[in-house]
Amino acid sequence: MAATTESEEKVAPPHPAHHGRGKMKSDLVDVAGCLHAKTEKAILFSDTAHKEDAVWIPLSQCEVENDGHKNFVTVTLPEWLAKEKGLI
Helix, strand or coil, rough: CCCCCCCCCCCCCCCCHHHHCCCCCCCCEEEEEEEECCCCCCCEECCCCCHHCCCCEHHHEEEEEEEECCCCEEEEEHHHHHHHHHCC
């Protein structure tokens, strides 16, 4: 077996979960809309400002940013959840 120098460090193969995907990308999306209600564990949010269109989103799955406008917020959540809730 040939000796290796410090500059010839061995590199581990890519993790199988990442194989074939190329560069990893974020799966988060930002959705602007209206915050209708908030509990300890979830928000009632719509992207139409109509309460009848609102869906509950767990706070454990999102971040809510308010830029100073009363109930208008931007919610950052996983793309799969936004699709499941009909927000995208």
